[in-house]
Amino acid sequence: MHANKPLGEFLRSHRLRLEPERFGIRRAGTRRTPGLRREEVAERAGISTEWYVKLEQGRAAGPSGPTIAALGRALGLDELEMQHQRGLASGAALPAFAPESVPDALRRMVDQYPGPAYITGERWDILAFNTAADALFAFGRCAHDERNILVYMLGEDARAVFGAGWLREAKRIVALFRPAYDRRRGDPAFEALVERLHGAHPAFGDWWRDHRIDTPVVRTKALHPGGAGACVHYDLASFQWVDHPALRLALYTPQA
Incomplete structure (x- = not known):
């Protein structure tokens, strides 16, 4: 054993x-x-x-x-x-992680969605996003190797966008990612990401050792578009793509 x-x-x-x-x-x-x-x-x-x-x-x-x-x-x-x-x-072993590609049909859906929308992969890399998501989160300002939800959440842009709710959301994102990491523990791509996160924020190590887990739910987020705008409330829903289970679609709908 x-x-x-x-x-x-x-x-x-x-x-x-x-x-x-x-x-x-x-x-x-x-x-x-x-x-x-x-x-x-x-x-x-x-x-x-x-x-x-x-x-x-x-x-x-x-x-x-x-x-x-x-x-x-x-x-x-x-x-x-x-x-x-x-x-x-x-302790089931998985094949080595490989970066995902986004099907054209899913990419078109994201581009045409009127609100902010983006797609993430198993490692929570940001694989595609529309102009509304860029206006809200400023993903386009991120270098290509920084387009990852966890890396983004521990950065300055996310703190400005999430405002007073940033700390709670950052800890929740870590808890949401933990099951994905545990499934892939030992995979070089996942280990490199977690090592990078330890250097991104001094509290990350404590959150990581706490080993809390969470699951995605439909929820409301109070955000500041572009990090400087007035607070806007969005309903967030995320969906796993049936044909490509590693892909997850996030849709933000502004409340009326």
Whole structure:
């Protein structure tokens, strides 16, 4: 069996953020670390502390489905987190990442959409955008190798566009990207991106170690077009392209 460090990091990050009182555990004595202790998680999951420690330290792999489910319950994971944990536990290998191309039909749809629209790939590279998206986000000012949603979000243009909501949105974008990275962990293209992000903003490392995950939903964003305009509220929806699942279409509709 091969070690599984991604699963171990995920388990540890969730264990450390839990409040003992949530699980009826009294804070007797001095707890030197936040969250639950390893032995407390192991007991709740019905496994040995030694086995849990090996899982968390990435020195073991291949936990059974029932064990993964028990760990999820022990850590109080929601359904999205449980699904992500199962994916990490499987350790399925993927072929090397290759940059995507945008089908002509999808590119025409983006060009003709009246509001801001853009397409991203599996690594969240910005593959195509229309003039309305350029007017809103100023993607055209980005060098070609900077046309990536995460790189953009940690830059000055995004801070101006998102205004007071920038910090919350930047942390959410990192959480949305985390599952894609975990599926591709070890791939040079993804590792290079994450290394670059560590140097882009001093708080990124803390957000990354927190290992939070999120999922796209229809939501409203308050944005400042071009970074200088008055605040405009947009409804954002994103769609996975059926014929090319790695491609995602983002559509921004200004509210009346």
